[in-house]
Amino acid sequence: MFPTRAAQVDARYSAVQGWLLDTVLAISLFATLAAMISANLGSDRGPQVVPYLWALMLGSLMLVRRRRPLVVLGITVLSLFIYYAAGYPVVGLSVPAVAALFSAAEFGRGWWAIGAAGLLLVVGYGVRLAEGQDVALLLVGYELANDVLLMAAAIALGTGLRLRNQLRENSARLLWATEERERALAQAAITTERxxxxxxxxxxxxxxxxxxxxxxxxxxxxxxxxxxxxxxxxxxxxxxxxxxxxxxxxxxxxxQRREPSPAPATLVDLQRSLLAHLPIDVDTEITLPGELPRHLEATAYRIIQESLTNVVKHSEADAARIAVTTGDGQVRIVICDSGPSRRADTGAGGPGYGIRGMRERAVNVGGHLTAQQEDNGFVVRAHLPLDYPPTRPDPDGRVGGTR
Structure with a gap:
């Protein structure tokens, strides 16, 4: 399916919005690190260009964080170790890494973010404690808590944002699938009605x-x-x-939907509307214990009607026989004529639309129908279950052709 124009506009808007967000994040990270470097805490080397270039590099990494979140995370962790090994001013562990941790978690690399945070904390604080600093208690009791909380917050925020985006995407897919299903059902209903x-x-x-x-x-x-x-x-x-x-x-x-569908025909109408003007004699035997469901009676009427039409059009017989009985929870319909067919090639081309239509009617009420030449002539047999539910709230027999 090709994206619509509205979808293309939304995609471009989201791309621009993401680029602006990344730019703001890059500038904010660089500005924060530059301010901390300018304070020159924990270093006696004085202001230098390299720390600022390092801060600029970390900020620039935010512009590619969506495409390469793990690369951004790895470069951040490695460069932070190198930065402290070179003796540059203290900028903490969490502040330089928080944006990379957030990005990794946002784009589905949460466990990598947790591992990177743990590595920074273990190596960073392990080295400082191993140096025998006198501020070990302050280090563990104050700075460690702040770094852990800030890193955890960044990872949690990134994970939450990722889950929110996934939920929004899944909701959009579900909505699209629902709309497609509704369209398919509507088209199927139209096709069935036709x-x-x-x-x-x-x-x-x-x-x-x-x-x-x-x-x-x-x-x-x-x-x-x-x-x-x-x-x-x-x-x-x-x-x-x-x-x-x-x-x-x-x-x-x-x-045109200007009036409801007409009432379905019934077997009572056979003699009045169906058999009255046929140019053949029809022997009718209908044995029913009571009234049939409307959809079933209308289906039986249409099968009999089409069968007799086929007799008149395609058979040289001057008589036909109809038998409608019930038993074993179903209605049995038999229509036969002694023939022969008017056409020399009867059956060569397979069943026509009339027989196919009769079979469709029978299948749509849960039954089956056969139409074939037998020893005593051409015979149509239909078996329609009595307990099969109608497919419409107000069935009119239109569920379910020439020889």
Whole structure:
């Protein structure tokens, strides 16, 4: 993922802010050490340039502390030993090293900072005590406590700042990941809804289109010899076309969110809306102990609708059989016709969208579906569990194509 313009601006601002902070830290460290060197405590050599250059070097190291915190820490400790070995004015142990200790702890080198502080204290105070100074009690009781506290504070401050930065970065990553997840979920919801609408349009309008096509052929063939039959067929075409246009307008309004989704179809509607105008005989056997869940009944309706549409479009059979039963905690649906297929290459290209759509509907309610040629004709079998929860608060059967 490429950084946004706002992220690039924030990165540049943070870089400038860090550079300014390091510059202020470098100047402060140099000024503090220069003032202490000017006091000329513990030395009889008088003012010299080298101590000030040493102070300038320690201050300059702050400008690279972010990239090389361990190098800065190592140079500081080593140069401090050399400084005292040369007999230059006393500047203490903690003040020259505090910035390097803070930097090491801030950038994830806390244990190195603790080790460097311990080394400075052991070597520095060990050498002074070994020289037999008379101020051993003062040295241990006063200066040691101050140096330990100052070094510990620097390390603790650096560690705290590092943890704060890590928390801020982790929070930013979590926020970004949450936003990405929300976007992915929104896109998945849109994709699922589009697939649902595509299945609905394919199943409902495809069925109505098939009815219109078949009755148009009937009207054309019987126009001269059986005008009454032609008029009845054209009336069916007119009614079916009106239903198709209503379905399209309702779908458009649903897409525009100007009205809720229509109520799902039920198995009770089979005889009235599905079987009434089909140009084939349909033997229906529905044996149910009671009402089915809405999402399950709507799924069963759409599977039956698409199966019968396929019979009309792709089979030469003049009859079909539907059986809907329950048992073992599931609904069993069987739709079969005796065929044969209208196409010589049936099955050569694999299942079409209609069968795929039926399988998707069955899978989306926890079931499965098969559609294949058997000895007694083409058979669609669906098994839908009764206890599978709906995937929507108000399911309308749009969960879940041609041979």
């Amino acid at each position: 697939a649902d609408i595509a299945r609905e349009l394919h199943d409902s309008l495809g069925h109505q289109g098939t009815v219109i096509s078949m009755h148009t052929n009937i009207a054309r063939e019987s126009m001269v010899t059986h005008p009454e039959t032609a008029r009845d067929a054209l009336e069916v075409v007119q009614k079916t076309n009106g239903a198709m246009m209503s379905e399209l307008r309702r779908t458009v309004r649903t897409l």
